[in-house]
Amino acid sequence: MSKAKKGDQVKVHYTGKLTDGTVFDSSEGREPLGFELGAGMMIKGFDAAVDGMAIGDKVTAEIPAADAYGEAREDLIFDVPKANLPEDLKPEVGQQLAMSQPNGQQVPVTVKDVKEDIVVIDANHQLAGKDLVFDIELVEIA
Known part of the structure; x- marks a missing residue:
């Protein structure tokens, strides 16, 4: 089965949470999120979590602030x-x-x-300085 790799166009369903479980974003009830893997369109930790996934795979990725929106400045x-x-x-x-x-x-x-x-x-991103948790399901590799 094909695995997602850098340069692939992928689509995922996701739920983004803070470490206390508070949901800040989700694709639930919407179209899946599409992006080019490894192109810098997503935060570093999200890209890394999707890399190597196969269609139908689900993962919970714990992403430290440094690999998300960085530390608050x-x-x-x-x-x-x-x-x-x-x-x-x-x-x-x-x-x-x-x-x-x-x-x-x-x-x-x-x-x-x-x-x-x-x-x-x-002017910091609202999620700067926060560790994040994403539940991700890969639904398509183009």
Whole structure:
């Protein structure tokens, strides 16, 4: 039976969880996720878990933060003067915002703290610094 290898187009069903069992994403009830294995489209640990699987195989992969979204970086947490925000924006802790980079690309950020004249913004990925667990089933190799 054929096994998935780097360069293959694959489709998987998956459920992503934190180590406490909290589900943060799943393909349940949706089309399977398709990607090119080893092309950098997925986090390193997910790619590694699928590599070598055969159609129908199921695996539970425990992925350390370093092989997932990396460690949270302090340099991606910064202060923004409220005067630099849109006037109609009422920032709240936990609020998701999009920040524009000089090249026009939008980057998702989270409001970490709100002070009198400053809003503390966190540009780390929401799953940075977290170990993850994925239940993966390989459903297709193209």
